[in-house]
Amino acid sequence: MGRGDLTDSEWARLEPHLPRNVGRGGRWKDHRLVINGILFRQRTGTPWRDLPARFGSWQTCYDRHRRWSADGTWERVLRAVQADADHEGRIDWSLVSVDSTVCRAHQNAAGARRRPPRTSGKRTRPAWHRDDEALGRSRGGFTSKIHVASEGGRRPLAFVITPGQWGDAPQMIELLGQIRVPRPSGGHPRTRPDHLCADRAYSSRRNRRYLRRRQIKHTIPEPANQRANRQHRGSAGGRPTGFDRQIYRRRNEAERTINGLKGFRAVATRFEKRAYVFHGTVTVAALRLWLRS
Known part of the structure; x- marks a missing residue:
């Protein structure tokens, strides 16, 4: 086992949720070997063609990562691992923190072909298939932004990827809507934390009304400025917002979760042209954080 490869305990938790060889067609290459190759590329940021020979064909690793990113397989595996953790009582729902981080896009991330506009007669694509490819211009240059919701154990419950210049507050409702941890015994998935903590960038009347x-x-x-505007309106401005400094000290949990995600060089710097492939890359990084805990 090489450095950074899946350990036996991590593989035991991951293997039951991976796709099986069912139906016609060729058999999958060994899942563990291919996923270790994907994790090597995640950790080092090396080009796919430069993967060490011990992982087999680089084309197999790339194709499986791209395919599982496109059809939502990585997303389903992450949800299943989260469900196992929740069933064992290893998710801290008492406080969920939200924050965002900007990822610089490599020059090779530009130049994706423009897709034709979607028609009303076709099925809507998943949210991570974006026409803007989640790339934009911000102070950092050519960037993407990852909005993360982290539970108390410093592991990502959900994330949303947008162009780098998009603001934080408008994404909070969509981000919380992505929190869906299935229950193995059946029933509706767990979607609501007990408490939410965020910095002032997420303060808006719309967000507070939603919460x-x-x-x-x-x-x-x-x-x-929001406080002055509320006071200027008098009784029509509503009551002052509550604020607990002791709880706010735990906001760093989201920042530490982001540091864990950006410990993977393929997340800290975006190399993928397509948003759905980069979404899969971030999902694999989040999955690894859950397996390590």
């Missing part, structure tokens, strides 16, 4: 409607307690500081 109150879902009965989610929250600790989000109010910026000075």
Whole structure:
């Protein structure tokens, strides 16, 4: 076993959720060997063609990663691993923190072919298949942004990828909507944390109204301009927002989760042209964090 490869305990938790060889067609190459090759590329950021020979054909590793990113297999495996952790009581729902980070896009990430516009008669593509490829211009240059919701154990519950110049507050509702941890015994998935913590970039009347409607307690500081506007409106401005400094100290859990994700060089720097492939890359990084815990 090489450095960074799946350990026996990690493989035992991952193997039951991987696709099986069912039906016609050729058999899958050994899942463990191929996934170790994908993880090597995740950790080092090396081009696919430069994968060491011990992982077999680089084309097999790349094709499987791209295929599982496109059809949502990585997403389903991550949900299954989260469900196992929740069943064992290893998810801290008492406080979920949200934050975002900007990833610089490599020059090779540009130049994806433009897709024709979608028609109303076709089935809607998954959210991670984006027409803008989640690339944009920000102060950091050519970038993408990852919005992360982290549970108390510093592992990502959900994430959303957008162009780098997009703001944080408008993405909070979509980000919380991505939290869906299935229950192995059946029933509706777990979607609602007990408490939410975020910095002032997420403060807006729309977000606070959404959290109150879902009965989610929250600790989000109010910026000075929003406070002045509320006070200027008098009684029509509503009551002051509550703020607990002790709870707010735990906001760093989201930042530490992001540091864990960006410990993978293929996440810290985006090399993929297509948004759905980069989404799969971030999903694999999140999956590895869950397997390690």
